Amino acid sequence: MQHQQLVDEIKVLMALVAAKTTTLADSVMEIDVNEYTDPRQFEREKVELFRHYPQFVGPSCVVPDAGDYFAFDDTGIPILIVRQSSGGLKAFINICSHRGAPLNECAHGTAKNGRLFSCPYHGWTYDLEGKLVGVPFGNEGFNGIDRDTLGLRALDVKEKYGMIFVMPNPEKTFDIDEVLGGIQERLSGFGFEDHYYLGAKQVSTDFSWKLNMDTFHEYYHFEFLHAESIATMAYSNTASYLQYGRNHSMGSPALSINELKNIPEEQWEPRNYSSYVNFIFPNTVIFVVQDHFQTWRVYPITPDRSVVYHSMFLPKEPATPQERQHYEEYFQMINDVAVAEDYSLVDKINRGLKAGIQRNVLIGRNEPGVQNMHRQLHDMLG
Numbered sequence: 001m002q003h004q005q006l007v008d009e010i011k012v013l014m015a016l017v018a019a020k021t022t023t024l025a026d027s028v029m030e031i032d033v034n035e036y037t038d039p040r041q042f043e044r045e046k047v048e049l050f051r052h053y054p055q056f057v058g059p060s061c062v063v064p065d066a067g068d069y070f071a072f073d074d075t076g077i078p079i080l081i082v083r084q085s086s087g088g089l090k091a092f093i094n095i096c097s098h099r100g101a102p103l104n105e106c107a108h109g110t111a112k113n114g115r116l117f118s119c120p121y122h123g124w125t126y127d128l129e130g131k132l133v134g135v136p137f138g139n140e141g142f143n144g145i146d147r148d149t150l151g152l153r154a155l156d157v158k159e160k161y162g163m164i165f166v167m168p169n170p171e172k173t174f175d176i177d178e179v180l181g182g183i184q185e186r187l188s189g190f191g192f193e194d195h196y197y198l199g200a201k202q203v204s205t206d207f208s209w210k211l212n213m214d215t216f217h218e219y220y221h222f223e224f225l226h227a228e229s230i231a232t233m234a235y236s237n238t239a240s241y242l243q244y245g246r247n248h249s250m251g252s253p254a255l256s257i258n259e260l261k262n263i264p265e266e267q268w269e270p271r272n273y274s275s276y277v278n279f280i281f282p283n284t285v286i287f288v289v290q291d292h293f294q295t296w297r298v299y300p301i302t303p304d305r306s307v308v309y310h311s312m313f314l315p316k317e318p319a320t321p322q323e324r325q326h327y328e329e330y331f332q333m334i335n336d337v338a339v340a341e342d343y344s345l346v347d348k349i350n351r352g353l354k355a356g357i358q359r360n361v362l363i364g365r366n367e368p369g370v371q372n373m374h375r376q377l378h379d380m381l382g
């Protein structure tokens with residue numbers, strides 16, 4: 001994102017703070033509480049949003065060098081993304097052509113010698129392009145098989161603006177600009193390809209993936225739920241809001257934002273005074289704050305279980321053990337706030353949902369991000 005764009009957005013945030021208000025949607029939204037719990041709707045979401053719709057994988061820096069891979073199977077299809085010797089990417093269904101084991105031991109790492117994947121079950125070996133290049137005891141055990149047809153099955157993967165997206169359905173392709181819907185204008189300038197991937201924390205939750213996502217898209221709850229944490233740093237119920245296709249971006253002013261009134265505009269460092277939740281439909285938040293960014297990717301498991309991966313990306317690799325520890329502690333602190341404050345509250349909401357009381361959930365005009373998330377779901381699923 002360009003500096004001038006951030007400066008212009010800071011001015012919007014300062015005006016909202018001065019007026020003690022926030023960006024408002026046109027009307028209050030009501031949604032049927034059954035949308036969170038209905039098992040038929042859940043099955044449609046799994047298929048239409050997580051199998052037939054392009055998925056955000058991560059910034060390009062999760063696989064910086066040839067042979068680096070990133071694997072996940074949370075969409076219902078095991079997926080392996082691999083950096084090629086040419087610098088490009090390929091994506092495969094992560095199922096060995098022999099008896100179907102996944103090829104990697106970890107979620108994230110480097111292929112053997114930077115160029116081969118060897119199946120942990122019986123050692124069938126594939127190169128970075130997914131070609132089957134080795135079958136132990138193959139001349140006797142598997143004479144007559146056509147190795148050329150037994151490579152890994154390819155998926156459509158696209159990398160642009162420092163971001164990687166993949167289509168889990170091998171029959172489908174996609175256009176990355178269409179998926180981003182314009183949000184690339186603000187995300188492309190952050191240099192997602194050049195950051196350092198500190199790691200990811202996995203949190204399993206006993207509630208719907210949608211309740212999980214809802215927590216990210218409004219700042220209305222800061223002064224109540226996060227009185228001792230986030231509300232000591234950022235304004236509650238004050239946010240800019242911009243829509244980009246199915247996605248959106250919400251800015252949050254730091255409590256210190258009015259210090260900028262005493263600093264000449266050409267010296268402003270906007271990222272020290274604001275943070276941005278960038279929502280990539282249906283399940284990803286890219287949170288840009290200060291000198292770094294984080295991603296949160298949420299996946300459905302059952303109607304009342306979900307999993308979230310919280311990943312941290314730094315402007316550069318920590319230079320000293322002390323610097324690394326500083327970032328690790330900060331990463332843990334942010335994760336703890338989400339788990340101890342947001343998720344423990346949402347756990348209780350989920351108990352209320354399970355009680356089966358018929359009612360509508362209300363989403364205020366001051367919660368345009370939550371409204372957009374549900375509006376897009378309605379648009380996709382009818």
Ligand code: FES
Nearest residue numbers: 096098099119122
């Ligand atoms: S399942 Fe991969 S080698 Fe047997």
Ligand SMILES: [Fe+2]
Nearest residue numbers: 215221226342
């Ligand atoms: Fe929260």
